[in-house]
Amino acid sequence: MFKLFYENPYLRETTAKIESVERKGKKIRIKLDRTIFYPEGGGQPSDRGIIEGEGFRIKVEKAEGKEEIWHEGKLEGREPKEGEKVKLLLDWEWRYENMKQHSGQHVLSAVLKKLYDSDTTGFQIFERYNKIEINFDGKLSWEHVLKAEKLANEIIWKDLEVKVEYYEELPKEVAKELRKQLSDKIKDRVRIVKVGDIDIIPCGGTHVRSTKEVGLVKVINFYKKSKNIWRVEFVCGNRALEFLDEILEDYWKSLNEMPNKNRPLVERIKEFKEGLKALEDEKTKLRKELWEWKGKALLSEAEEINGIKIVSRIESLPMKDAEAFAIYLVDKNPNTIALIMGKSYLIFAKNKGIQKVSMVELLKEILSEFGGGGGGGEVLAKGGGFKAKPEEVLKKAREKLKHSLQS
Numbered sequence: 001m002f003k004l005f006y007e008n009p010y011l012r013e014t015t016a017k018i019e020s021v022e023r024k025g026k027k028i029r030i031k032l033d034r035t036i037f038y039p040e041g042g043g044q045p046s047d048r049g050i051i052e053g054e055g056f057r058i059k060v061e062k063a064e065g066k067e068e069i070w071h072e073g074k075l076e077g078r079e080p081k082e083g084e085k086v087k088l089l090l091d092w093e094w095r096y097e098n099m100k101q102h103s104g105q106h107v108l109s110a111v112l113k114k115l116y117d118s119d120t121t122g123f124q125i126f127e128r129y130n131k132i133e134i135n136f137d138g139k140l141s142w143e144h145v146l147k148a149e150k151l152a153n154e155i156i157w158k159d160l161e162v163k164v165e166y167y168e169e170l171p172k173e174v175a176k177e178l179r180k181q182l183s184d185k186i187k188d189r190v191r192i193v194k195v196g197d198i199d200i201i202p203c204g205g206t207h208v209r210s211t212k213e214v215g216l217v218k219v220i221n222f223y224k225k226s227k228n229i230w231r232v233e234f235v236c237g238n239r240a241l242e243f244l245d246e247i248l249e250d251y252w253k254s255l256n257e258m259p260n261k262n263r264p265l266v267e268r269i270k271e272f273k274e275g276l277k278a279l280e281d282e283k284t285k286l287r288k289e290l291w292e293w294k295g296k297a298l299l300s301e302a303e304e305i306n307g308i309k310i311v312s313r314i315e316s317l318p319m320k321d322a323e324a325f326a327i328y329l330v331d332k333n334p335n336t337i338a339l340i341m342g343k344s345y346l347i348f349a350k351n352k353g354i355q356k357v358s359m360v361e362l363l364k365e366i367l368s369e370f371g372g373g374g375g376g377g378e379v380l381a382k383g384g385g386f387k388a389k390p391e392e393v394l395k396k397a398r399e400k401l402k403h404s405l406q407s
């Protein structure tokens with residue numbers, strides 16, 4: 001398997017010969033004598049593209065493998081055969097962006113090493129952004145991160161050459177310059193990537209020729225992952241532009257939603273929150289007033305049995321609000337019991353001073369008659385799911401309560 005992406009990472013089109021064909025469910029997998037498809041590895045995602053032959057076409061979604069690279073995708077047309085010649089076409093936009101992200105990472109990692117002696121312990125390119133993991137003792141701040149970003153961009157704009165060198169055995173003078181020591185796993189020839197004179201590291205990915213092509217490195221977020229490991233998220237190239245455009249769009253749209261559209265947005269949000277708080281306070285005040293009036297009206301027409309007032313009402317409020325009102329009413333008014341029935345709930349509440357009846361006992365009687373479920377305690381009980389009309393349930397509850405109070 002000849003890896004053309006190492007010879008020339010800018011090669012986006014070539015021909016090859018099929019060596020093996022495999023079926024994998026609805027997908028097809030093929031192995032070629034040579035390829036321009038970079039297989040997933042080292043944090044860089046797999047290439048995508050098209051493999052075309054006489055009478056078939058494979059939409060390559062994934063290339064994988066180390067020595068043997070398999071190209072996997074959806075087949076259109078007839079099944080390809082061993083020995084056939086095919087044309088390979090890369091999704092160049094995808095690959096070139098990945099090359100920019102990857103090369104930008106080398107620069108950012110080199111700067112973090114230089115400024116803070118931080119090693120890059122992990123790297124991943126995602127569809128829309130990239131992530132590195134670094135070690136950093138103490139608290140990483142935006143100040144640290146932006147300082148590194150500034151220096152990384154200064155390096156990128158210097159138009160430094162990115163060179164790839166191969167060594168059968170690594171010379172000592174090269175080995176001591178490496179940002180990261182060579183893995184013991186690497187037994188055969190070593191691939192070294194140099195970015196000007198600022199970074200030298202073993203790497204198996206694809207890179208741009210000049211740092212200038214990276215365009216921009218923008219850190220978008222960072223956070224602590226574990227003890228001294230921090231994740232730094234960043235974007236390069238066109239993906240940086242797309243990312244910033246999205247944030248700007250969100251910013252302007254959000255600002256436009258504000259009653260006062262003057263910048264900055266954070267000030268408008270603070271005003272908005274203050275306004276909301278004032279409205280909430282006003283609402284609470286008005287609700288208390290409403291409850292007072294409502295309570296008075298209900299008490300004036302309540303039945304009174306042995307000095308206990310029974311307020312019963314079919315309620316349209318949601319259960320939470322009805323419950324709050326019932327509690328308010330019985331707490332404020334001694335010798336009062338509230339029976340509140342909603343569409344799907346029933347609330348019994350009594351003033352704590354009333355000894356004679358238990359709300360949960362009353363509820364149990366109702367449940368045994370109309371089905372449903374619920375529970376509660378002496379002063380407050382709640383239920384629902386009755387097999388009868390609310391009016392009917394409420395009427396029965398009133399009768400049972402009156403009976404208890406009269407005896």
Ligand SMILES: [Zn+2]
Nearest residue numbers: 102193203205
């Ligand atoms: Zn690399």
